[in-house]
Amino acid sequence: MAGLLLARGGVRVVVLEKHEDFFRDFRGDTIHPSTLRLLDELGLYHRFARITHRRVSNISLQDRKGEDFVLGDLSRLNTAHPYMTIAPQWDFLNLLAEAGEDEPGFDLRMGTEMSSLIWEGDRVIGVRAVGVDGEIEFRAPLVVAADGRWSKAREEARLPVRELHSGIDVWWFRIDTEAELPDSVAPRSHDGSVFVAIPRDGHVQIARLIPKGEDACFRAEGVEALRSAVAGTFPALAEDVAGIEMDEVKLLDVRRNEAPRWFVDGLLCIGDAVHAMSPLGGVGVNLAVQDGMATARLLADSLRTGEVPIRQLRRVQRRRLLTTNAVELLQGGIHRMIEPVVHHGGDIRPPAPLEWLLRTFPALTVVPARILGMGITAEHAPDFARREEPAFEGA
Numbered sequence: 001m002a003g004l005l006l007a008r009g010g011v012r013v014v015v016l017e018k019h020e021d022f023f024r025d026f027r028g029d030t031i032h033p034s035t036l037r038l039l040d041e042l043g044l045y046h047r048f049a050r051i052t053h054r055r056v057s058n059i060s061l062q063d064r065k066g067e068d069f070v071l072g073d074l075s076r077l078n079t080a081h082p083y084m085t086i087a088p089q090w091d092f093l094n095l096l097a098e099a100g101e102d103e104p105g106f107d108l109r110m111g112t113e114m115s116s117l118i119w120e121g122d123r124v125i126g127v128r129a130v131g132v133d134g135e136i137e138f139r140a141p142l143v144v145a146a147d148g149r150w151s152k153a154r155e156e157a158r159l160p161v162r163e164l165h166s167g168i169d170v171w172w173f174r175i176d177t178e179a180e181l182p183d184s185v186a187p188r189s190h191d192g193s194v195f196v197a198i199p200r201d202g203h204v205q206i207a208r209l210i211p212k213g214e215d216a217c218f219r220a221e222g223v224e225a226l227r228s229a230v231a232g233t234f235p236a237l238a239e240d241v242a243g244i245e246m247d248e249v250k251l252l253d254v255r256r257n258e259a260p261r262w263f264v265d266g267l268l269c270i271g272d273a274v275h276a277m278s279p280l281g282g283v284g285v286n287l288a289v290q291d292g293m294a295t296a297r298l299l300a301d302s303l304r305t306g307e308v309p310i311r312q313l314r315r316v317q318r319r320r321l322l323t324t325n326a327v328e329l330l331q332g333g334i335h336r337m338i339e340p341v342v343h344h345g346g347d348i349r350p351p352a353p354l355e356w357l358l359r360t361f362p363a364l365t366v367v368p369a370r371i372l373g374m375g376i377t378a379e380h381a382p383d384f385a386r387r388e389e390p391a392f393e394g395a
Helices: 002-007 034-042 046-047 087-103 152-156 213-220 225-232 284-305 310-344 352-358 364-371
Strands: 011-018 052-057 058-062 068-073 084-086 106-110 113-118 121-133 134-139 143-145 163-164 168-178 188-190 193-200 201-212 250-252 256-258 267-269
Touching: 002 011, 002 087, 002 106, 002 284, 034 046, 034 284, 046 087, 068 250, 068 352, 068 364, 084 193, 087 106, 113 134, 113 152, 121 143, 143 152, 152 267, 168 310, 188 225, 193 225, 193 310, 201 225, 201 267, 201 310, 250 267, 256 310, 284 310, 310 364
Parallel strands: 011 106, 143 267
Antiparallel strands: 052 084, 058 068, 113 121, 121 134, 163 256, 168 201, 168 250, 188 193, 193 201
């Protein structure tokens, strides 16, 4: 996203993607209202609308009666798209890559992985990478590292991270099915098992929340125990659980952390590289997109001159910290509600005062919806990156 916006602003960019394609199931599929608004501003929403997706209008949990309890009502947001969508992230990334092809300064290198930073004294001046044609060097006035929670760039630059509490890991697997499930990202609990189901066309992606570090113990229970737990939680899937195989169940080591400093001279880290989020709520991809927006808007002028002073990198971090910290705080509260169930069984129960407050004053559900769905500091596409939506396209 940062590369696309900068290219539209007249900056030459090279985007390195270590894989040959974007197709991987273990990606966040929730696209929040803030990102949908950005697609409007970029003139790309009409392309996104062609992607098979589902709309979710609230962020919910189960209450003491096993019914949905609305934590954040996205429909109350004052925006053109007051909902989140569930859409395959590889389709979203392909959309951005195709939009980049329209910009002469956008150079996407698939199958090319950064191997190390290039230093000149204490300043980063580029990266070394390995691709289909062997080793290659890229020199640039700024390296933007969006290389995830295990960031090589952050580690080489010796930017420390502070670990936040997370007592869960996640199993991730799919079930081929034509069964209809509710369009929801609400965790479901049954007999001590906690699952999140993400419906897609012809199959459903399932996340099972397990105690951190207990992967081997749960695998030792065998596939029949997993199939039984899924069927008990989602009766509509009971006839399809026989298709689950343990060797297709992938483990996500859930980490929540934050970096006190996002940059050194010549290098800026964004997204999971400096604030890894839990998958609960699907917030990570949208925070990363907002980081990319702020990066492009605040740094485009400097990049066009070829010099990016450290004070400009500091501006990006300061701009993004308030929203990032607010989301971390809210997500930490969700963890405190769910983790006791994952570890000890029972039902997912929001704190009684919170449930009473939001049920008595439902208008307050807009507050968590705003934090998770839009962010506190609203990010918009810079004027140089905006395009008009086509007035009409033929069938």
